[in-house]
Amino acid sequence: MEKTANRLRELRKVRGQTQEEMAKDLGVTRQTVISIEKGEYIPSTTLALKIARLLKKPVEDIFWLE
Template sequence: MEIKNRIKELRARSNLTQKDLAEKVGVTRQTIIALEKGTYVPSLLLAMNIAEVFQEPIEQIFYKGDVE
């Protein structure tokens, strides 16, 4: 089982670059890239900060997915 997310979709919808989002949540652009690729699982605090930026519940952004 892995954690999947809708960050790329929500970021595009909000007209935010990876750098913009990274600055808003206090991480590097590389962290946002890794999140979008699904190679990095965020801390609870980072997930909460991302949810706050997009004004969405955490579970609407991050969800469990089966490993393919």
């Protein structure tokens, strides 16, 4: 079964943001950012697009199937 992977942690660190700060920018809880980074929670399309907009990257540069 295919799994959704991401490099949110890496991109967040490039921006110099903490999980708390990113969560605030995205309007979600810190636990949600943690869960996404760990791959435990797959965000909705809306949230994935918000993340892409925040990071100024295409969605597929952040999330991909493996």
